[in-house]
Amino acid sequence: MKCPKCQTENKENVTQCKKCGTKLIIESPKNKYYALGISIVLGFFTLCGAGQLYLNQFKRAAIEIIIGLVSYGLTLLGGYVSEIFNLLLVIWYIYTCYDTYKCAEAINEDKPLPKLLGTNIQ
Structure with a gap:
C-alpha cells in the first residue's frame, strides 16, 4: 500500500x-461482481452510479446519478428527442456498469481509477 x-x-x-x-x-477488498450486480440492477431502474456508492466513490456516483436522471428526464419530452435520449440513456447505463467493474478492479489492485468522461474523479 x-x-x-x-x-x-x-x-x-x-x-x-x-x-x-x-x-x-x-x-477491505470490494467484490467486483457484487458492485457490477448493484450497478446492473439499480441502473435498470435509472439509478446509474449505484455501484459506485458500494465502492465508496461518492463524487463519481453523484455525477453518474445526475447524468442518468437528467437523461431519463429528457426521455419524457416525447417525439424524436425522446428516442435520442432513450438511446443515450442505454449507452450511459452500459458505460456506468462497465465503469463500476473497472473501478472495483482498480481499487482491489491498488491502481489509479480509470477516468470518468476524460476526467480524474476520485
Missing part, C-alpha cells in the same frame, strides 16, 4: 507510514 502523502510503499498490514507517519486507511 502506498502512502497518500509521501508515496512510500508500505507493507499491507501496517496502519502508519514508516517514513512520514501518516495514518494509512486499510480498505
Whole structure:
C-alpha cells in the first residue's frame, strides 16, 4: 500500500507510514461482481452510479446519478428527442456498469481509477 502523502510503499498490514507517519486507511477488498450486480440492477431502474456508492466513490456516483436522471428526464419530452435520449440513456447505463467493474478492479489492485468522461474523479 502506498502512502497518500509521501508515496512510500508500505507493507499491507501496517496502519502508519514508516517514513512520514501518516495514518494509512486499510480498505477491505470490494467484490467486483457484487458492485457490477448493484450497478446492473439499480441502473435498470435509472439509478446509474449505484455501484459506485458500494465502492465508496461518492463524487463519481453523484455525477453518474445526475447524468442518468437528467437523461431519463429528457426521455419524457416525447417525439424524436425522446428516442435520442432513450438511446443515450442505454449507452450511459452500459458505460456506468462497465465503469463500476473497472473501478472495483482498480481499487482491489491498488491502481489509479480509470477516468470518468476524460476526467480524474476520485
